[in-house]
Amino acid sequence: MNIIAIDIGGTEIKYGLVNEEGEILFSSSLLTEASKGVEQLLKKIDKIIEEFISTYLIAGIGISATGQIDGKQGVVVGGTNLIPGWIGTKLVEILEEKYKVPTILENDVNCATLGEMWLGAAKGKKNFICLTIGTGIGGGVVLNGRLLTGEGSVAAEFGHIQIVKDGKECGCGNKGCYQAYASTTALLKLVEEKMGRNLNGKEFFEEVHKNSIPYIEILNEWVDYFTDGLSSLIYIFNPSLVVIGGGISKQGDFLMDIFKKSLEKKVMKNYLDILTIKMAERGNDAGILGASYLLIEKNKKTNQKSY
Numbered sequence: 688m689n690i691i692a693i694d695i696g697g698t699e700i701k702y703g704l705v706n707e708e709g710e711i712l713f714s715s716s717l718l719t720e721a722s723k724g725v726e727q728l729l730k731k732i733d734k735i736i737e738e739f740i741s742t743y744l745i746a747g748i749g750i751s752a753t754g755q756i757d758g759k760q761g762v763v764v765g766g767t768n769l770i771p772g773w774i775g776t777k778l779v780e781i782l783e784e785k786y787k788v789p790t791i792l793e794n795d796v797n798c799a800t801l802g803e804m805w806l807g808a809a810k811g812k813k814n815f816i817c818l819t820i821g822t823g824i825g826g827g828v829v830l831n832g833r834l835l836t837g838e839g840s841v842a843a844e845f846g847h848i849q850i851v852k853d854g855k856e857c858g859c860g861n862k863g864c865y866q867a868y869a870s871t872t873a874l875l876k877l878v879e880e881k882m883g884r885n886l887n888g889k890e891f892f893e894e895v896h897k898n899s900i901p902y903i904e905i906l907n908e909w910v911d912y913f914t915d916g917l918s919s920l921i922y923i924f925n926p927s928l929v930v931i932g933g934g935i936s937k938q939g940d941f942l943m944d945i946f947k948k949s950l951e952k953k954v955m956k957n958y959l960d961i962l963t964i965k966m967a968e969r970g971n972d973a974g975i976l977g978a979s980y981l982l983i984e985k986n987k988k989t990n991q992k993s994y
């Protein structure tokens with residue numbers, strides 16, 4: 688049996704058909720058109736589900752989505768108002784009633800974390816953390832093989848940990864948040880401030896690879912903030928692995944070596960001796976894989992109960 692897996696992002700909806708071994712049998716994407724609101728989004732989700740459900744035997748629907756999600760209740764509970772009407776949507780209830788198949792909903796970074804655990808960089812790992820670096824910094828934590836969700840299901844929002852007192856403003860309304868200093872957006876803002884150039888991530892690293900001193904200095908400043916936050920996370924969770932996702936992961940070993948050198952100055956040896964840092968391996972597929980994994984887990988629990 689296959690799973691219909693859907694990953695709802697702010698700009699794009701990725702979706703596919705995944706089997707129980709995690710093979711992606713088919714995948715595609717369409718635009719979210721977030722500003723058109725939740726009704727429009729639900730129509731798009733229906734269209735995707737109906738395309739598959741009429742043709743294949745389906746074990747369920749796994750949905751990874753942007754925003755703060757209560758995975759236990761299958762409800763969107765918070766986040767920015769990127770998709771009008773999205774907060775408060777009881778998506779699991781709506782879809783289970785309509786399609787009569789098991790459904791799960793979980794936050795996209797948590798899904799990506801589980802996708803990497805199932806079939807990516809964190810395969811076989813029981814204690815690890817995942818950071819996705821992009822417009823913000825998202826976090827996922829696996830402790831003793833289980834996703835850390837917290838009482839309100841919104842744990843591991845790493846991006847809003849304050850790392851600078853009265854620092855730069857963050858989209859959350861607070862000042863000095865980790866993501867205001869160590870996200871890709873923060874890096875590119877630094878380039879604009881210091882060099883007067885509006886570059887994208889790829890262009891920035893091209894300058895760095897030309898050994899241009901001012902760009903290397905900007906990179907070092909940004910890395911210093913990034914590892915300030917990361918070293919605190921390492922002290923809290925004592926992970927065996929840190930997985931770094933987002934566009935920046937394309938920089939591979941080059942950036943990894945810089946991160947490691949910076950961490951060596953900040954974190955005690957016994958924490959680092961057992962720690963590996965890796966770039967994410969499943970890229971854009973991690974979300975739909977993680978959502979499929981959670982659906983399979985839900986079905987296993989249901990089957991156990993029925994015996």
Ligand SMILES: [Zn+2]
Nearest residue numbers: 847857859864
């Ligand atoms: Zn913030």
